[in-house]
Amino acid sequence: MNSTDKHQEGMQTRKSVLGEVHVAKAEAAKTSFDEGFQRFITESAWGTVWSSEHLTKRERSMITIALLAGLGHEEELILHFKATQQTGASLEDIREVLMHVAIYAGVPAANTAFRIAKQVFNL
Template sequence: MTEQFEKGLAIRRQVMGDEFVDRAFEQATEFTMDLQHYITDVCWGGIWGREGLTKRDRSLINLAMLTALNRSQELRGHVRGAINNGVTVEEIKEVMLQTAVYCGAPAAQEGFRIAKEVLEDMNALK
């Protein structure tokens, strides 16, 4: 593995958690393993590993983009990752409200629903 892959793997584990990352690699098949390597190397090592934004900032951006794109499965993981990166529940709520204006109410409703499920699972809601 390359140095960038190793860096990406460490960041991916820090943000998403060991259980999530282990499951992603364990569930990968011969057909899908190259994608796991690509995501870890390019996305996590190449982009998340850059110094231009904090991991916290990247998490906030991801929440908005994944809500806008209606990528529910990825949003679930990144809500958890945002909490791991120090984003507050209040800030997640504000991102979802912001998406209502720029992405439409249906996208925001789905984003709120998914965020609520994950936050409840993490015991992060009062």
């Protein structure tokens, strides 16, 4: 698959996970400064990793949430909590993932992620 095909596949997957509105806003905000970076993440993250058929979008969503929570990437965590509407990860899935975060990445990281999840989902 060439770069153009990988980019198109990545855009399709990105839209299916994050939603058309989010992707349109991100594309509109792209400048010559970050254009190469945006192409890289679209082809690599979305066109290769998220487009692979070995894991479901629900499974990838849960893995992504665990990693973002463990690493303390709050802005991206909010985005991926919202994306669960498209990926099928349930609140129960998220709760279990955050319990794993508490054990393997630390209680403070999980505590922050639980706080953010409660805000995002109005819990």
